Amino acid sequence: MYAAKIVGSAVCTCKEQRLIGLKLLVVQPISLLTLHEEGRPVVAVDAVGAGESEVVLVVSGSSARQTEVTTNMPVDATIMAVVDHIDVNGKKIFEKYESNDRGRE
Known part of the structure; x- marks a missing residue:
């Protein structure tokens, strides 16, 4: 499981039958400590109704096929949570509802 930002x-007009109706989002993996980008972006199935620019948790591999939305589907990455806040060692790293993004300086 890793953190990412949407x-x-x-959008795919032609796709595997079982994927019809599923929202596919591009997610950029980020560091949980700094919120800076890490690695390459990937396409993930949205299992929770995530929105633009939200910080999310993504599972990959066989775990990506274990949500109610993606059971037995041909997926390798699934958004399975929207992050409200991140605290590490008593320090607030991220707060969804704050007007400024902490940790991005």
């Missing part, structure tokens, strides 16, 4: 979406 940076876009992928």
Whole structure:
């Protein structure tokens, strides 16, 4: 499981039958400590109704196929939670409802 920020979406007019109706979002992995980008973006199935620019938790591999939405589907990454806040060692790293993004300086 890793943290990521939603940076876009992928629209596919032709796709595997079992994926019809599922929202595909582009997520950029981020550090939980700094919120800075880490690694390459990936496309993930949205199992929770996440929105643009939200910080989310993503599962990959066989775990990506264990949500109610993605059971036995051909997916390798699934958004399975929207992050409200992150605290590490008593320090607030991220708060969804604050007007400024902490940790991005």
